[in-house]
Structures are given as C-alpha cells and as structure tokens.
Amino acid sequence: MISENFNIEAPNYLSKESEILIYARQDAQCIDCFQAFLPVHYRYHRPHSKDEETFIIVNNPDLLMYCDQEFPILRCWAQSQVAAPCALKSKDICQWNNMKYKSIYKNVTLQVPVGLTIHTSLVCSVTLLITILCSTLILVAVFKYGHFSL
Numbered sequence: 001m002i003s004e005n006f007n008i009e010a011p012n013y014l015s016k017e018s019e020i021l022i023y024a025r026q027d028a029q030c031i032d033c034f035q036a037f038l039p040v041h042y043r044y045h046r047p048h049s050k051d052e053e054t055f056i057i058v059n060n061p062d063l064l065m066y067c068d069q070e071f072p073i074l075r076c077w078a079q080s081q082v083a084a085p086c087a088l089k090s091k092d093i094c095q096w097n098n099m100k101y102k103s104i105y106k107n108v109t110l111q112v113p114v115g116l117t118i119h120t121s122l123v124c125s126v127t128l129l130i131t132i133l134c135s136t137l138i139l140v141a142v143f144k145y146g147h148f149s150l
Contacts, residue, residue, distance in 0.1 A: 006018050011043055011046075012043040012045045015043055020038075021085065023087065047115035047116055047119070047120065049116070050116075052114065052115075053113050054111075054112050055109055055110065055111055055112070056109070056110040056112055057110075058109075058110065060103050062082075063100075063101050064082055064084065064096035065096065066086065081097060082095070083095060
C-alpha cells in the first residue's frame with residue numbers, strides 16, 4: 001500500500017522519502033512463518049562526471065504487528081504505537097505494535113549504473129537525430145498512404 005501522491009517515475013533528485021506498507025501472507029509450508037515480497041524500482045539519477053555507478057542504501061524495514069482480542073495473552077494492544085490501515089483493502093485504522101527483530105544485514109546497499117556527463121552532447125544529438133528521422137518517416141507514410149478528403 002503506497003500513499004496516493006507517490007510518483008514512481010520521478011527522478012531521485014525530485015523525489016521525497018515515502019512510506020510503503022506491505023502486508024505479509026502466512027507461509028503454506030510453515031505455521032509460524034510469513035512471507036512478503038518487495039518490488040524494487042530504481043529511480044533515475046543524475047549523470048556523474050567520473051563514476052558510472054551510484055550506490056543506494058535501503059534501510060531495514062519496521063516490523064509491525066497487529067494484536068486483536070484473539071491474542072489476549074500477548075496484551076500487546078496496550079503497547080500499540082503506530083496507526084496504519086488494518087488490512088490491505090481496508091480504510092479502517094488500527095494501532096500496530098512496532099516489533100524488534102534481529103536483522104541479518106544492517107542495511108542493503110544497491111549499486112546502480114548511471115550515465116556520464118561527458119556523454120550528454122552525444123546522447124542529446126543522437127536522440128534529436130532519431131526523433132527527426134522517425135517523424136519524417138511517419139509524415140512520408142501518412143502522405144503516401146493516407147486518404148484525405150476535404
């Protein structure tokens with residue numbers, strides 16, 4: 001669940017940090033296990049002058065648990081700290097408890113390729129040339145095979 005004003009196509013330098021809620025599903029092979037998959041989308045980064053890559057740090061997630069009346073032994077609803085939707089397709093807000101867990105890695109660092117600033121004029125020139133060529137081919141096809149009536 002992503003906030004409504006989240007623009008996935010915005011470049012890195014125009015983006016703000018955002019919050020994504022992922023609801024885990026119970027694993028069919030393990031009674032006490034849950035699975036969640038996080039799709040990762042690399043944002044566009046500014047070209048660099050020397051390096052052909054940049055590093056992105058993905059911080060460890062917060063693990064939230066919702067306790068309702070079915071778990072009276074835990075009594076964790078009295079310790080709830082975070083307000084979030086109760087379910088994926090629900091607009092009801094519930095209080096969730098922020099759980100502590102042992103992380104295998106501190107943070108995940110991703111290496112993303114970026115362009116070089118010395119290639120800017122070449123990239124712009126080739127893009128302009130291809131745009132003019134394709135536009136010309138489309139206009140030729142329209143005038144050659146198009147049927148016009150006034």
